[in-house]
Amino acid sequence: MNYDVVIIGAGPAGLTAGIYARSKGMTTLIIDSGRVGGQLVSLYPEKGIHNYPGFETIQARKLSDKLYAQAESMGCEIKENEKVEEINNGDQELIVVSKLAEYHTKSVIIAIGMGSFKPKKMGCPGEEEFYGKGVTYILPAKEALVGKKVAMFGGGNSAIDMAMISTQVAETTLVHRRAEFRADESTVRELEKSDIRTIMNANLKSINGTDKVESVTLTIGEEDMTIPTDLVVINIGISADLDDLKKWGIELTKDGLVKVNFDMSTNRPGIFACGDVVSYEGKYKQITTACGEATTATMMAYKFAKKPYWA
Ligand SMILES: Cc1cc2nc3c(=O)[nH]c(=O)nc-3n(C[C@H](O)[C@H](O)[C@H](O)COP(=O)(O)OP(=O)(O)OC[C@H]3O[C@@H](n4cnc5c(N)ncnc54)[C@H](O)[C@@H]3O)c2cc1C
Structure with missing residues (x-):
């Protein structure tokens, strides 16, 4: 034809x-x-x-x-x-x-x-191993998030938008490696009004678990901090x-x-x-x-x- x-x-x-x-x-x-x-x-x-x-x-x-x-x-x-x-x-x-x-x-x-x-990767231990077992680059449908502990990584509009969706049904933490978000002011204002816990100046050191994701370890300055997590959503570009x-x-x-x-x-x-x-x-x-x-x-x-x- x-x-x-x-x-x-x-x-x-x-x-x-x-x-x-x-x-x-x-x-x-x-x-x-x-x-x-x-x-x-x-x-x-x-x-x-x-x-x-x-x-x-x-x-x-x-x-x-x-x-x-x-x-x-x-x-x-x-x-x-x-x-x-x-x-x-x-x-x-x-x-x-x-x-x-x-x-x-x-x-x-x-x-x-x-x-x-292709979504950009964090390149930390556990990322490859737990891909599909609690590590994702796209936010799953809301129904799959109900009652979960979600750790979202990223500091742009997209990461904040996804955290805003996640927080409707899941305990959500947004982690950014810098001191300020790289997002529209109105989006940041919405974030500040929400229940989302934000952790700034933090790098993802490792994603931990046995068969699936159980926690993430962050490095903040000289300190390490481990937070219980069911789902890691990576949104860094x-x-x-x-x-x-x-x-x-x-x-x-x-x-x-x-x-x-x-x-x-x-x-x-x-x-x-x-x-x-x-x-x-x-x-x-x-x-x-x-x-x-x-x-x-x-x-x-x-x-x-x-x-x-x-x-
Ligand atoms: C996280 C995020 C949030 C966004 N939010 C908004 C928003 O709220 N509002 C807004 O207006 N815009 C938004 N954008 C931008 C918007 O998505 C893009 O501007 C839009 O998708 C561009 O459309 P497109 O058709 O040019 O390209 P795409 O949507 O990229 O589609 C191109 C298609 O071409 C296919 N393709 C590539 N190579 C080949 C090949 N060799 N052979 C055959 N097919 C091929 C790809 O598979 C793809 O399906 C956002 C972008 C991102 C990343």
């Missing part, structure tokens, strides 16, 4: 591109190396999103479900767990190559966000792997992201980009900006692929 557009990445940018492409009647394939939903499902599914218009607050997982359902109902073909490796030039078309297949298409939209991402981009012949910025023109076109004809993977002056990585850029990228892909008389 020849597609009008192949969209690489099924985060908010890729799904929005799919919705717009189908509204223009384009045959559309969306391919994701992981699960549909991007960062919303892979990094912060339980977090409430307060800045997506139309919803005062919506849980990240639910927003992703809604985008997915809308893209599917509009007729996007969606493939998960299929990593795109190459984008080659054919005679008249582009050829998107994954580990499993080759797809011929008139245009491509790159929406791979941060690439294949993400390391992203955007190495794929280097193989795609796309011009990149100094920070290794896709350089786009004002219309989201790249240096390669027929290839457009949107979302967290693109960089330009004033770029702000948010869901709404990803969706806006996806709209532009798709309209340009439509003009390129369909060449309407008015374009």
